[in-house]
Amino acid sequence: MSTPNRRAILKALTASVAVLAAGELTVTPAAAAAQASENWTTQTLGAFADTLIPGEHRFSGDQVCAGAVTGPGAVQAGVIDVMNSPQLPLAPLLPEIAALLDARAISYAAVRLIWLSPSRPPFVDLSFSHRTNLVAGLFGSGDLDEPVWQVMSLIVGIAFDTAGQFDTAAALAQGHPGLTWLKFPKPNPDGRWRFEDFSYGRRLAALHPATTPSGSPA
Template identity: 75%
Template sequence: MVHLDRRAMLKALTATVATLAAGGITVRPATGVEAATASESWAMQTLLAFADTLIPGEHRFAGDVMVAGVVTGPGAVQAGVADVLTSPQLPLEPLLPSIAALLDARAVAYAAARLIWLSPLRPPFVSLSFAHRTALVEGLFGPEDVDRPVWQVLSLLVGLAFDTAGQYDTSQAVARKHPGLAWLGFPEPDADGLWRFADFSYGRPLAALHPDTTPSGSPA
């Protein structure tokens, strides 16, 4: 039986978010085959299905059951969420079986209450249809759910993987056509690798540039 240490889960999840925000890890974006291989463990199947429920994508290969394939285009799984969860530079990987077990336990309870048959050949959460996965996940974020902080931080990691490619160096992620950034239309940098934006949010600069501002943009 897996021991569910919720305090340790939340601590590791929060530390992972903080490290990504600080640009503390750099990994090579996984190929489609590598992403499929990463999903072979029982726990990772559950977690990838959770990520696909939040930011769904199309099937990666024939017979893909983790990714429900309810949309066209990439989702969190294609964007490399597995790289975030399993990075050896982060404290999260040892706790993945416990997090997945917690989610699968919720799936068993959800299915039992609705007389839904779950396949013994795959994790309980993965056995649910996308509609039922969505309904279950919506309940996880209810104010009465004791584990809501765990799901909130885990969902933040899913969003970071897709929306910001936070697990990768941004310039490299753009150059390699990171699925999330490409889908969102994230702009290419200038020739020197820096991003500059000629159009201001309000159509004009809010203040004149101080003459002593340094080349890096720091105040004098």
């Protein structure tokens, strides 16, 4: 992949994280799920996400989710829907990112004499332990593509740990797999979070009288 393409990918990834941090997205989980069995890009990126935050098999014969653990992972939490959201500039570049990862999988398998089936994406065909070893090698090595994987992993974390594609209260009400698994506390009836116990067991400072209703300093 050429340098201009890498620059475009990183620009789209960075912009995507900024959008996720700013608010909820419009996602279409049904459409993404319908393509999961046909789209190699979706399978490869789903397997990448499942390697970082693994989940159980979604159905019998599931190849994308390796079933390395019990409970939901990033795929169940909707990471593919996040990546494909029309509000992010990322979707057009996903095939290139997936192809880059599959190329790494082919190289990884060739060195270790691992036979890969031509019926599924190379990265998906690796065992979970080999996926883990490959992904671990993408980080901290000074590789030219390391920033791509760093930002992709951040998006994976946002989808599972914070349900960044949704309003938090709505995500909890709908039983978002990541927030539910993490036992994220539900808000008060008015939709706000308040905690009876202070972090250090006591109030550290009184509220400044000029504080705005949103909690910002005057």
